[in-house]
Amino acid sequence: MIHFLNLQELNRLYLDEIQDAVSQVISSGYYIGGPVNERFETALSSYLGVPHVVGVSNGLDALTLIFLAYIELGRLRPGDEVIVPANTYVASLLAVSRAGLVPVPVEPARDTLNLDSTLIEDAVTGRTRAIMPVHLYGRTCWDATLVDTVRRHNLLVVEDNAQGLGSISTVPGLDGVSCHTGSLGDAAALSFYPTKNLGALGDAGAVATRDALLASTVRAIANYGSDRRYHNIFRGLNCRLDPIQAAVLSVKLPFLDRDNDRRRAIAARYRDRLSNSDISLAMPDDLSTTNFHQLVALSPDRDALRRHLDLRGIGTDIHYAVPPHRQPCYAAELSRYSLPVTDYLADHVVSLPIAPYLTDAEVDTVIDSLNNFILPR
Numbered sequence: 001m002i003h004f005l006n007l008q009e010l011n012r013l014y015l016d017e018i019q020d021a022v023s024q025v026i027s028s029g030y031y032i033g034g035p036v037n038e039r040f041e042t043a044l045s046s047y048l049g050v051p052h053v054v055g056v057s058n059g060l061d062a063l064t065l066i067f068l069a070y071i072e073l074g075r076l077r078p079g080d081e082v083i084v085p086a087n088t089y090v091a092s093l094l095a096v097s098r099a100g101l102v103p104v105p106v107e108p109a110r111d112t113l114n115l116d117s118t119l120i121e122d123a124v125t126g127r128t129r130a131i132m133p134v135h136l137y138g139r140t141c142w143d144a145t146l147v148d149t150v151r152r153h154n155l156l157v158v159e160d161n162a163q164g165l166g167s168i169s170t171v172p173g174l175d176g177v178s179c180h181t182g183s184l185g186d187a188a189a190l191s192f193y194p195t196k197n198l199g200a201l202g203d204a205g206a207v208a209t210r211d212a213l214l215a216s217t218v219r220a221i222a223n224y225g226s227d228r229r230y231h232n233i234f235r236g237l238n239c240r241l242d243p244i245q246a247a248v249l250s251v252k253l254p255f256l257d258r259d260n261d262r263r264r265a266i267a268a269r270y271r272d273r274l275s276n277s278d279i280s281l282a283m284p285d286d287l288s289t290t291n292f293h294q295l296v297a298l299s300p301d302r303d304a305l306r307r308h309l310d311l312r313g314i315g316t317d318i319h320y321a322v323p324p325h326r327q328p329c330y331a332a333e334l335s336r337y338s339l340p341v342t343d344y345l346a347d348h349v350v351s352l353p354i355a356p357y358l359t360d361a362e363v364d365t366v367i368d369s370l371n372n373f374i375l376p377r
């Protein structure tokens, strides 16, 4: 049996250190905020090369807080349009909507499955103020066309880096030097949902930015809108990072690059050994530009392929079977958009096992089963 993803297996390697770190939090008495959170924020800040990191409750809250902070700072106004990829997890759009902004979906490119940068220009209207590149499946969504369009229209760039931690861009970020996804735009949201490449043992997230004022505004909004004790400058929320999760993440962060390298090696094995012309793998030539959060394959009969693998004890998943514009909650707002590439992907993608703990032999078992697949006629 090869599970799509086994979370116990994923954390087994770090179990002793995690248990020690959690015990230390328990005996420290700091159950909200405190030095363990600061240590994690500092470590993540130096990993990303971004001066300000604010630990928060989860990835959706991280995105929402960024937009709410820009509104408090007068950089965005309710009703402003935000360009979002049509092919993404629904949370990307939920954050935009929750902040009172309007998501405008743009189709992915068929080869990258990510936002097609050549289509951004046409989606810009007089009310467009921001864009959200999503490094979906971990694949860097950043190129010269995107940067050029963003500059010409003076758009704020909020990266959804929930899936991309550890991916690298060959085109520098807005500051002209940054290369890590999560450091390329004006602000970035990260998620440490347990299945992400850096996963907590529960919900956790972070905001990263070079903008000190944005960071302090996010921190205040996430803490009841309070800038110091019993002094509330915003009508805020409670979206703080749990120090137990911060402790877990501090244990795992040093191993993130090693895990991502293992994912890349597994992906290269799939690429080199797959010989079935009815299955194609979506991956970039330069493997450093993705952390392989997901390894996505496409097949004319995705469901038959999933059944074939399932019969052989191989787990798969779909990211995502129902795109945001097809969700009931967005039916009224987004059904007027025609998004055929996104619809096509929803029916044809399948995510294959790529967890870093997989052995070469296990990966070969999956590849053999892929190669044995015969498309039903």
Ligand SMILES: *Cc1c(COP(=O)(O)O)cnc(C)c1O
Binding pocket: 058, 059, 060, 061, 088, 089, 091, 092, 134, 136, 160, 162, 163, 190, 191, 192, 193, 203, 204, 205
């Ligand atoms: C996981 C994810 C989120 C939300 O993160 P949570 O921590 O689960 O709230 C947002 N966007 C994308 C692309 C994600 O994959």
